[in-house]
Amino acid sequence: MPVRDKPRQARQTGGRRLRLLVLSLAVLIAISLLSRLPAWSLLELRSFDYLSTVDDPRPPAGGPVIVAIDEPSLADINAQWPWPRSLHAELVSQLRAAGARVIGLDIIMAEPSNPDNDAAIAKAVGPDVVLAGDETLIETPQASQLIRATPLPQLTQAGAVTGIASIDLSGDGMFRRIPGYQDGFAAMLIQAASGAANADLPAGRLIQSFGPARSYPTVSYYQALDPENLLPPGYFRDRVVLVGLSLQNAPEIDKRGVDAFATPYTIHTGKLVSGVEIQATIYDNIRAGLSIAEARLPAVAACILISVLLATTTVWRSTGWLTIVTSAAALLAFATVSFAGIRLAHVFVSPLGPTVAYISVVFGQAAFDYAEERRNKRQIIRAFAQYISPDLVRRLSNDPSQLKLGGERRTLSVLFSDVRGFTTIAETLKDDPEQLTGLINRLLTPLSDVVMDHGGTIDKYMGDCIMAFWNAPLDDPDHALHAVRAALAMQTAISRLNNQLEREAAALGGKPHVLKMGVGINTGECIVGNMGSTRRFDYSCLGDSVNLASRLEGASKNYGVALLLGEETARLVAETYIVVELDRIIVKGRTVPSPIYTVVHKADAKALAAHQTFIEAKYAGTLAPSDPAFDRLAADIAELAGYYAIVRDALVGDGGE
Numbered sequence: 001m002p003v004r005d006k007p008r009q010a011r012q013t014g015g016r017r018l019r020l021l022v023l024s025l026a027v028l029i030a031i032s033l034l035s036r037l038p039a040w041s042l043l044e045l046r047s048f049d050y051l052s053t054v055d056d057p058r059p060p061a062g063g064p065v066i067v068a069i070d071e072p073s074l075a076d077i078n079a080q081w082p083w084p085r086s087l088h089a090e091l092v093s094q095l096r097a098a099g100a101r102v103i104g105l106d107i108i109m110a111e112p113s114n115p116d117n118d119a120a121i122a123k124a125v126g127p128d129v130v131l132a133g134d135e136t137l138i139e140t141p142q143a144s145q146l147i148r149a150t151p152l153p154q155l156t157q158a159g160a161v162t163g164i165a166s167i168d169l170s171g172d173g174m175f176r177r178i179p180g181y182q183d184g185f186a187a188m189l190i191q192a193a194s195g196a197a198n199a200d201l202p203a204g205r206l207i208q209s210f211g212p213a214r215s216y217p218t219v220s221y222y223q224a225l226d227p228e229n230l231l232p233p234g235y236f237r238d239r240v241v242l243v244g245l246s247l248q249n250a251p252e253i254d255k256r257g258v259d260a261f262a263t264p265y266t267i268h269t270g271k272l273v274s275g276v277e278i279q280a281t282i283y284d285n286i287r288a289g290l291s292i293a294e295a296r297l298p299a300v301a302a303c304i305l306i307s308v309l310l311a312t313t314t315v316w317r318s319t320g321w322l323t324i325v326t327s328a329a330a331l332l333a334f335a336t337v338s339f340a341g342i343r344l345a346h347v348f349v350s351p352l353g354p355t356v357a358y359i360s361v362v363f364g365q366a367a368f369d370y371a372e373e374r375r376n377k378r379q380i381i382r383a384f385a386q387y388i389s390p391d392l393v394r395r396l397s398n399d400p401s402q403l404k405l406g407g408e409r410r411t412l413s414v415l416f417s418d419v420r421g422f423t424t425i426a427e428t429l430k431d432d433p434e435q436l437t438g439l440i441n442r443l444l445t446p447l448s449d450v451v452m453d454h455g456g457t458i459d460k461y462m463g464d465c466i467m468a469f470w471n472a473p474l475d476d477p478d479h480a481l482h483a484v485r486a487a488l489a490m491q492t493a494i495s496r497l498n499n500q501l502e503r504e505a506a507a508l509g510g511k512p513h514v515l516k517m518g519v520g521i522n523t524g525e526c527i528v529g530n531m532g533s534t535r536r537f538d539y540s541c542l543g544d545s546v547n548l549a550s551r552l553e554g555a556s557k558n559y560g561v562a563l564l565l566g567e568e569t570a571r572l573v574a575e576t577y578i579v580v581e582l583d584r585i586i587v588k589g590r591t592v593p594s595p596i597y598t599v600v601h602k603a604d605a606k607a608l609a610a611h612q613t614f615i616e617a618k619y620a621g622t623l624a625p626s627d628p629a630f631d632r633l634a635a636d637i638a639e640l641a642g643y644y645a646i647v648r649d650a651l652v653g654d655g656g657e
Helices: 006-034 038-053 071-077 085-097 115-124 153-157 185-194 275-287 297-314 321-345 352-384 390-398 422-428 433-453 479-508 544-559 567-573 605-620 629-636 638-653
Strands: 065-069 102-108 129-139 144-149 161-164 218-220 240-245 407-420 457-462 465-470 516-532 537-542 563-566 578-585 594-600
Touching: 006 297, 006 352, 038 321, 038 352, 065 071, 065 275, 071 218, 085 102, 085 115, 085 240, 102 185, 102 275, 115 153, 129 185, 161 185, 185 240, 185 275, 240 275, 297 321, 297 352, 321 352, 407 422, 407 433, 407 479, 407 544, 422 433, 433 457, 433 465, 433 479, 457 537, 465 479, 479 516, 479 563, 479 567, 516 544, 516 567, 544 563, 544 578, 544 594, 544 638, 563 567, 567 578, 567 594, 578 605, 594 638, 605 629, 629 638
Parallel strands: 065 218, 065 240, 102 129, 102 240, 129 161, 516 563
Antiparallel strands: 129 144, 407 465, 407 516, 457 465, 516 537, 563 594, 578 594
16 A cells, blocks of 8 residues: 655656657657548548538529439430430520520530431520530559540530539549539530639539439439429529439439449448539539638648547646546547538548547546556555455555545554463474464464454454454444344354364363453544554554553453454444443553453343442442442352352452451
């Protein structure tokens, strides 16, 4: 058990904080290395997916309208896909007549078809029509080849605009970024709608998604062929209209869909989003300036550093339940700040780095503290296991705050026990040390067990003597009662041991060693705690109350009883046991006599009253050896017969009658 040592505590605190600083530095280095891994980048992007969709944003006003080539249209038109281009020509004419500002056909028309159909679509298109192109990188062991598929020359010669509809996917197959094509499909739609050249394209910036599949205003292809009869008036007026494949039942992520891709909303719905809706999303991100830039490395590093500093501050003094609350608040704050950056500044600062850094420092230090606490518990268990019961050891290890290291003033019940005549026994066994040692162990083991079973703390062994106390290190409101019960149980244990010794001696044909024990118990204020030097110490107690307990044990044989109690002990157990006063003694250092008591098991009220009269006469000096009270009380309270005989002999020795 460590003593209260402020320099040592300072060293422990300094060591803990140094370890915390080293841990923080190690976390910074580890995250800087982890951030270079592709998997880390994907985790950051996945955090973006959640944060950018947490409030379920909807498409901005004035965005594109989608004409879907969907199941109802396939059924209504009743023609095998791909449909004749003359049908697309009719659609363009109907949309233009309905007031569409720009029409985007997300349909690749790179190869010739029926000449009449090609002529029809060439006649229908113009500068207000954007036709989709495609760019594909084919990689082989020999070379990498970039293939670009563009609309038929006769269509572009007719005034149609080409827009590359290819998109880039992240390493996990998710669509998140604006494609880097200056002539991209969405970019050319904006150019055609505004009549001006495109400004700088925010290529590579993160896309803000606007809901799951079918979040944009969508009508079926067959409806757009007859908008006057099948759609509300002015539905397409002054709108950008995108035409493309868009199945009503969005394909699931584990099923390959036609021109369908995973977006951040896929993690919520498990559904893919059609390519034409992807183009509408790119269009709105560019048009409304809603794309999101990723924070640069210095800003990310600063956030991680701040997170480590916050974590270090959180656990600087200690870790506990408050650490969990603080950590939860900090992690929520990281996510909130990242979300606010997306919404307010259109900048994504990944919360992954700060979160991992904070958790690593806090829980790393918590693990160190837990290991230290476990080590301290083991020290407490080792230190106290030889003094107190296992149950008390468990209580102390679970709540070490109940143990006040150093010294404190407490009211204790102190017990001293000693085997009478053991010196004589030891003298007879001086030539057989093994037998003597075995006898001491057989004596002290059951007596120690009794003390611990009754919640006592063994202070020390002094040969065959045991010193124990109650009400420390843990509180025990009934400490006096437990001490007296232990003393009586010790007498029973001695009787049991004597019976064993007698049987063993009879078997060997020898004479047994009969053990008799005296016990003294006193209750009062003491100083209890770790006492000794910094290198060797004991958990012990001292004070006048301890001295009186020792004096009572030594005096017990002079009164013919096995147990003597101090006044306070007797008062505290009087409701449970029959206690009788025997005498008053003066302890060294005191001038006022202290009454002493013992416990008897059988005595009626009349006998107890007679004993009290006897004691008062004794104090008054009016007792005489011939007083009939000696014989009467010895018969009524047989347990005190030896006591009464000793008092009578003392009177005779003093010259009484």
